[in-house]
Amino acid sequence: MFIHCKFISVTWPVFLLLALVCQKKEIKEDPLAGMEKSFHAYVENLPPLEPVDLKAKHTLNVLYVEDGAMPDLPEPRKLFALTEKLAREYLDLKVQFKLSGREPIDRFFERCEERFNHPVTSYPIQGWHLSFADPDLARQVEPAILRVLRSHDVDLIEATFGPRGDSEALYISQIARQFVKKNQAIYSERNREGKELRHIPALTRQTAFAYWDALLYQEKEADFIVTNTILAAPDRTMPLYVINRGGITSGFVENNEYRPYRGAGMLALYPFLSDGPFFIAERGNYTAEEKLETIAFLWLHELGHLLLRKQENYTLNGSVHRAAIDLNYRGWVKGIKKHHKQIKEEVPVVKYF
Numbered sequence: 477m478f479i480h481c482k483f484i485s486v487t488w489p490v491f492l493l494l495a496l497v498c499q500k501k502e503i504k505e506d507p508l509a510g511m512e513k514s515f516h517a518y519v520e521n522l523p524p525l526e527p528v529d530l531k532a533k534h535t536l537n538v539l540y541v542e543d544g545a546m547p548d549l550p551e552p553r554k555l556f557a558l559t560e561k562l563a564r565e566y567l568d569l570k571v572q573f574k575l576s577g578r579e580p581i582d583r584f585f586e587r588c589e590e591r592f593n594h595p596v597t598s599y600p601i602q603g604w605h606l607s608f609a610d611p612d613l614a615r616q617v618e619p620a621i622l623r624v625l626r627s628h629d630v631d632l633i634e635a636t637f638g639p640r641g642d643s644e645a646l647y648i649s650q651i652a653r654q655f656v657k658k659n660q661a662i663y664s665e666r667n668r669e670g671k672e673l674r675h676i677p678a679l680t681r682q683t684a685f686a687y688w689d690a691l692l693y694q695e696k697e698a699d700f701i702v703t704n705t706i707l708a709a710p711d712r713t714m715p716l717y718v719i720n721r722g723g724i725t726s727g728f729v730e731n732n733e734y735r736p737y738r739g740a741g742m743l744a745l746y747p748f749l750s751d752g753p754f755f756i757a758e759r760g761n762y763t764a765e766e767k768l769e770t771i772a773f774l775w776l777h778e779l780g781h782l783l784l785r786k787q788e789n790y791t792l793n794g795s796v797h798r799a800a801i802d803l804n805y806r807g808w809v810k811g812i813k814k815h816h817k818q819i820k821e822e823v824p825v826v827k828y829f
């Protein structure tokens with residue numbers, strides 16, 4: 477009895493201590509939390525962006541990554557020439573694109589395998605990526621919607637998603653349901669072989685922002701990657717417009733320590749090139765010329781990020797620095813042609829993309 481009591485009085489605190497130490501250790505060694513920390517530390521330790529010499533001529537390397545089963549961009553060089561002309565006219569930038577290569581998307585993704593397993597910069601994949609096939613997708617995207625609701629004025633939120641009502645929880649679940657409906661309609665489009673996009677396993681990665689984000693961090697040759705696939709797989713960091721478009725990112729620029737402008741960008745052209753039912757309904761029917769011109773204006777928007785260091789803009793109607801709010805790209809281009817050159821207000825610059 478005495479021994480037993482002694483055991484209790486001395487050994488139990490030791491057990492408790494051990495249990496606490498193990499618990500603490502477990503928290504410390506959560507691989508995802510550790511990776512998130514190193515990822516943020518990596519980004520914060522990159523040197524801040526310097527302004528670019530706007531009088532100089534800027535030659536940008538472009539890699540064209542092709543999905544043979546998706547609608548094709550007919551002549552990349554025609555797009556280059558038009559974007560160069562519009563960059564001069566709207567941004568006062570002398571830009572020259574150089575096609576550094578064309579590569580099938582399967583081979584490109586194989587080549588990027590190492591980047592998808594990078595111990596630090598593949599964090600977007602491990603931390604943010606969501607599957608478009610997840611049956612619980614509506615609930616999975618709710619935190620992303622909440623983040624967006626918290627970061628914008630109510631006017632912009634209501635102009636985008638409709639009147640808010642009394643219950644935030646209800647509002648979020650309505651937006652989430654609407655998102656899933658659009659996202660499913662997007663993945664019900666068919667490729668040139670007649671296959672629904674949802675049934676093509678490779679697209680789980682190839683259409684995911686998180687995978688493209690991770691690969692752009694480690695891109696060493698191209699300033700822009702242009703691809704004819706679609707970026708529509710959901711993730712936990714989707715901004716306002718991406719949520720409103722049902723998951724579609726038309727293009728973006730990411731920090732990159734290897735490229736001369738300290739950033740690398742990409743354009744995903746399927747939403748412009750597709751004549752599928754979702755895009756015809758949301759965007760309208762575009763002629764080949766309209767498709768090309770819309771893509772060129774999208775590229776100007778991305779050049780605004782890469783070369784002018786412009787922040788994402790949500791308020792300047794008619795500015796090329798304001799991303800298209802939905803898939804009405806025709807209206808977006810019309811607004812830019814009418815207003816962009818008259819806008820006096822400066823869009824702030826960023827220190828990191």
Ligand SMILES: [Zn+2]
Nearest residue numbers: 777781788799
């Ligand atoms: Zn943007």
